[in-house]
Amino acid sequence: MKAAILLTGDEITKGVVKDSNGGYLSEKLTALGFEVQSIVIVPDRKEFIEREISNALDRADLLLITGGLGSTFDDITLQTVADFLGKELIYDSEYHSSLSESFEERYARKAPAGLKRQSFVIQDSIQLANPSGSARGAYIREDNKEIVILPGPPVEMEAVFREALKFITLPPPSYSRTIGFVDLTEPEVEEFTEQMLTEFPSVKFVTRVRYFSGPTVILTSDNESILEEICSLFTRRWKKYVYTTTGEELVQVVVKELKARKLSVSVAESCSGGRLSALLTSVPGVSDVFPGAIVSYSNDIKISLLKVNEDTLNRHGAVSEEVAAEMAAGTKILFGTDIGLSVTGIAGPTGGTETKPVGMVCSAVRIGDLTKTYTDMFRGDRETIQLRGASTVLKRLWRLFWNEFYIE
Structure with a gap:
């Protein structure tokens, strides 16, 4: 079966918002056994949306549309889909009342008139509950074609998509497995993947790069044992570079390892501004192994809370492996954990020098009495450098787990 994805929104086409919905939906649909035909982004213009609906339904059995379900003038998706299908928009007074009551209870003021926009439903559609927001989705079946309309904000889109799966x-x-790699590039994985394509022609292979961890290969087949065999072949070929064959994110694997080894971890961050802590706390249950973190942005905090030696800061500077090592040791002592992680660097866009340019990030992992320090040079904007710095520390910790705490 074939699927198409249509993303709407001026904020995406103008670059104000970076799209993540397309990648999420395509990965989920592929894992379910769909062949995704297209991912198209259009502005909030009726003629563009209608044209792409027509194109998508010509080649796909299922069309997913995201965006345009809010309460402002440019939220036109429901009306556009209704007009395209020749259906009416029906006012749901009960839902409007519930939205207004919820707004007034939350903000202690009269609900705005714009909430009425979110109170219409397309004739003959099934409403999809939104547990994360007010914009409901919709499921429509028309002439053996299926259309699912989802909100644009990623958290709401994912929640409503899960509701839609009850009807799609x-x-x-079929069965699906996702193999994830660390410290490999997509071209390195590609040659072996092409070999597997030749040997297993009945299996669908899709490659994708998880930007801050590495490439993935998604396998789909109606024969689970073949997927197990392919996963074994990839693992045998790449050994320590494979961190999952079941699709987990790297941080999930790291937290699982921490729990299995009964090890606790704490964090000291500077340039990453809490992003490493945010990655760890994105995993449910991480509180079993993660008591806390310090964002030690100033040297005073590094000295007072993490006990970084002032002489070390003066001799080597805040962005140095020496300071990273003392930050990791300091957070380990402060929180009483088995492991201390640290990140310090220059995220930019200013602050770099000839010897320490923007993008230079130093980090450390301290396990017991052993410390490993690193220096990386990253490219990108401020956010990219912060995320790369944080994610790289997780890669290093996983690598040390794989090597049973061996430190060169």
Whole structure:
């Protein structure tokens, strides 16, 4: 079965918002056994949306549309889909009342008139509950074609998509596995993947790069044992570079390892501004192994809370492996954990020098009495450098786990 994805929104086409919905939906649909035909982004213009709906339904059995379900003048998706299908928009007074009551209870003022925009439903559609927001989704079946309309904000989109799966006609049962790699590039994985394509022509292979961890290979087949065999072949070929064959994110694997080894971890961050802590706390149950962190942005905090030696700061500077090592040791002592992680660097866009340019990030991992320090040079904007710095520390910790705490 074939699927298409249509993303709407001026904020995406103008670059104000970076799209993540397309990648999420394509990965989920592929894992379910769909063949994704297209991902198209259009502005909030009726003629553009209608044209792409028509194009998508010509080649796909299922069309997913995101965005345009809010309460402002440019939220036109429902009306556009209704007009395209020749259906009416029906006012849901009960839902409007519930939205107004919820708004007034939360903000202690009269609900705005714009909430009425979110109170219409397309004739003959099934409403999809939104547990994370006010914009409901919709499921429509028309002439053996299925259309699912989802909110634009990623958290709401994902929640409503899970509701939509209760109604979407799925392809025949199939199995999926996702192999994730650390410290490899996509071209390095590609040659072996092409070999597997030749040996297993009945299996669908899709490659994708998880930007801050590495490439992934998604396998889909109606034969689970073949997928197990392919995963074994990839693992045998790449050994320590494979961190998952079941699709987990790297941080999930790291937290799982921490729990399995009964090890606790704490964090000291500077340039990453809490992003490493945010990655760890994105995993449910991480509180079992993660008591806390310090964002030690100033040297005074590094000295007073993390006990970084002032002489070390004066001799080597805040962005140095020496300071990173003392930050990791300091957070380990402060929180009483088995492991201390640290990040310090220059995220930019200013602050760099000839010897310490923007993008230079120093980090450390301290396990017991052993410390490993690193210096990386990253490219990108401030956010990219922060995320790369944080994610790289997780890669290093996972690598040390794989090597049973061996430190060169």
